[in-house]
Amino acid sequence: MEADQLRGHLGMLLLAALQTGPAHGYALGAELRRRSDGHLVLVEGSLYPALHRLEEAGMVASCTETADGRRRRRYELTANGKAALTVEKRKWQLFKGSVDAILEGGA
Amino acid sequence: MKRDKGTTAYLRSVRSLLDVPWRERRRALEEIENHLDDSRASHVAAGAVPDEATAHAIAELGPAAAVAASFNEKTATTDNAGAVRWLPMLPPLLVFVPAAACLLYGLTWIRADGLTSGARVALRSYLLGSLVGGGLSVGAYVSIRRGAAHRASRRTAWLFSGCALLLVMTSLVR
Numbered sequence: 001m002e003a004d005q006l007r008g009h010l011g012m013l014l015l016a017a018l019q020t021g022p023a024h025g026y027a028l029g030a031e032l033r034r035r036s037d038g039h040l041v042l043v044e045g046s047l048y049p050a051l052h053r054l055e056e057a058g059m060v061a062s063c064t065e066t067a068d069g070r071r072r073r074r075y076e077l078t079a080n081g082k083a084a085l086t087v088e089k090r091k092w093q094l095f096k097g098s099v100d101a102i103l104e105g106g107a
Numbered sequence: 108m109k110r111d112k113g114t115t116a117y118l119r120s121v122r123s124l125l126d127v128p129w130r131e132r133r134r135a136l137e138e139i140e141n142h143l144d145d146s147r148a149s150h151v152a153a154g155a156v157p158d159e160a161t162a163h164a165i166a167e168l169g170p171a172a173a174v175a176a177s178f179n180e181k182t183a184t185t186d187n188a189g190a191v192r193w194l195p196m197l198p199p200l201l202v203f204v205p206a207a208a209c210l211l212y213g214l215t216w217i218r219a220d221g222l223t224s225g226a227r228v229a230l231r232s233y234l235l236g237s238l239v240g241g242g243l244s245v246g247a248y249v250s251i252r253r254g255a256a257h258r259a260s261r262r263t264a265w266l267f268s269g270c271a272l273l274l275v276m277t278s279l280v281r
Contacts, residue, residue: 024145025141025142026146043168043174045168045177046177048139049181053181073141
């Protein structure tokens with residue numbers, strides 16, 4: 001899947017990746033790659049602006065922690081984020097169903 | 108943790124291209140550096156030599172210009188909300204509109220027998236006020252329009268606004 005096709009869906013994918021628990025940015029990217037069996041071509045630099053947008057929208061919360069003398073930021077899903085993910089999953093299912101129906105010629 | 112040359116050069120590139128408030132810049136660079144460290148460690152654990160690991164980590168993160176652009180785009184869309192972005196226009200208009208109105212009114216003083224010296228002085232000052240206020244208004248307007256893409260232009264708009272405000276305060280004191 002090309003990076004351009006991900007545009008607009010990255011937020012939803014990050015929320016889904018955070019369902020398993022809090023994580024740092026790198027771990028989230030690795031989780032997306034793992035779940036997609038490497039088919040997702042992610043420009044990892046786009047992860048952080050997407051996470052910041054989600055945080056501004058109240059869907060994720062972040063906190064900094066110090067480990068091995070390094071400050072790291074960890075993200076976790078909020079209640080709003082869980083609710084938003086449920087809505088996005090429903091919208092995606094509808095969209096996927098519509099596209100499948102069109103591609104299969106209405107069969 | 109000591110930074111390698113590749114990471115330092117990459118972070119320097121990203122920093123030079125970032126056009127975001129200083130807090131966001133600090134956070135972005137910190138997260139990018141941590142990401143590069145984690146990615147490099149992962150590649151080294153997979154058997155790559157350190158320089159190769161850094162190169163792979165940078166390639167996966169993406170070109171510095173693209174990374175900076177995604178942060179800048181995100182800030183631009185949140186910064187540029189509605190009517191607030193036009194606020195810097197207010198002080199220049201406060202200079203221009205009254206001066207232009209007085210100038211137009213003052214032109215009615217011109218009679219067949221000409222202007223008194225006092226009227227001439229007044230008209231000159233209204234003309235100057237109109238020109239300065241008009242110039243500052245145009246400058247602020249152009250900066251605000253360009254500010255959609257460039258943060259520095261948004262700062263310039265406030266500079267025009269500040270000059271106009273200073274002018275207004277000076278004339279009030281006099």
